[in-house]
Amino acid sequence: MTATTSTPRPTTQLAPSVRPARPLVPARLDFAGVLAAEWRKLFSLRSTWWTLGLTVVLLTLMALGQAAAIADSLGSPEGAAVFADVHGAELVTGGYQFGMLTIAVLGALLITGEYSTGMIRSTFAAVPTRLPVLAAKALALSVLTVITTAVGFAAAYAATMPILSEHDLVPSLTDGTTWQIAGGATAFLVAAALFALGVGTLLRSTAGAVTVALTVLLLLPGILQFITLDWVQTLVEYLPLPAATAFVTVSEAFGGTGGFTPWQGAAVVAAWALVPMIAAAVVLRRRDA
Amino acid sequence: MIEAHDLTKRYGDKTAVHGISFTVRPGTVTGFLGPNGAGKSTTMRMIVGLDEPTSGRVTVNGKRYAEHRTPLREVGALLEAKAVHPGRSARAHLAVMAATHHISPKRVGEVIEMTGLSTVANKRVGGFSLGMGQRLGIASALLADPQTLILDEPVNGLDPDGVQWVRNLVRQLAAEGRTVFLSSHLMSEMAQTADHLLVIGKGRIITSGPVQEVIDGVLGTTVRVRSPQAADLAPLLQAAGGTITSPEPGALEVRGLTGELIGNTALDHHIALHELATQQASLEAAYMALTQDAVEYRSETAPPETSPEPIHSGASR
Known part of the structure; x- marks a missing residue:
């Protein structure tokens, strides 16, 4: 059926192509603009500040707690034996397993918050090709995670300094291992954030995405380690957190003697971030918003 | 200019829009009229690429929306109040x-002024009334000064001042040569705002044309x-x-003849008349008549708002 509206009524008649006489509002869509928009989105929500603040607090307090506990153990001969090869940077970054939780929540909320509120329709109306939105979110989230983690580790460094110096465990900033551990833990948090963003894009639900992210990141490694079947243990090694120990820990006490080399561990962790992100990109293009 | 060709959208086994084709021209306000669930919102979402058509094609100014380099400049859309993070x-x-398109903060201030949001601009949207949400949606649609405006139920939740304001705004935008496409399920609102109507029901175009023509077409006096x-x-x-339908034995609905002529014809042939009444249908009645077969969610109890009686099947086209 074809329905065509006919000519305008006389009072409003104008040539169809006539533009208004006043100057156009300057406008141009590009990736820099999309990135700026995502950046603004992050900082115009209170939830961002809460999660980032909580991340810094967790990174600091958990490091402090762990350092205090280990310092205590070092007083006894048994403890001293267990923690003989511990590296100071492992203690400073010790809160990363907690920081990963809040960072993952932030990553999931970044997209599920848009789906749950309807904002996604405004977003995709402005950027109908959609993929730049996901790329900009991933980039903004990664940068923000790096900054937050750096702040958290710096605070943890300062907070644990008195305890670590007593045991001559203050990590040297000229020691390559220090930077491997700190950089590795930071990269792991970026991967956790991207994993949650990818899962969030696929599921579109905050509850669903947070549940999946926390299950994979935290619960599965904890629960499955009690099932001592060989194949289950192999599976556990390939989960993000156990795989990450290959590059964020160096001492036996912290599990740094797993099956993977640091680079293998990094590859496994990167896959956990990339696979959901690629799947999200494929789905995002075709799905109705 | 919006052009749809054989546009179809299915969700699972439910067909929301059924092969519709239409053109919305610049310089006019085109009303998209239909009951809830008729396919108006789905059609509008397809125009701006939020929903992918199952088949068919819809273009804005000659291209699919996503192919435009400056989408917000081409189309400003209000698709639902509060497509906004609260x-x-x-x-x-x-x-x-604005940031996505490098639009200046000055322009943001302008649309806030234009839509009367100045006093609440710094408040969180979560606390907004439906009317304020609508104003924000319209502000967002106007941001890049677009050539085409798509407004889905823009007067929903607005107070009478707000309704008047939207009416004047869309008329002015059309007068500037823009394409304005707005939907409503209220015939009376459309009659006051639109130049042209596109009436949709159950995913199909029922009728279209200049407003007065559509109304006359439906309302042609019935006796x-x-x-x-x-x-x-x-x-x-x-x-x-005359055009005759018989809703029940002993009764006729006559269109195209005056009551006077009918009475005289009966007298000439010695036919007794027990009733001879000219029906004055309201705009709403015309609309009901148009869409009565096309209402998706009909209330069982509510009688149609007509006076003095509903137009019967004789009025549908």
């Missing part, structure tokens, strides 16, 4: 939208006649040029 202020929301000899009268009236 935790953000109105100004922050507009600033986010209700009751007579024990209705069967004899009907062919006589038909011969006189």
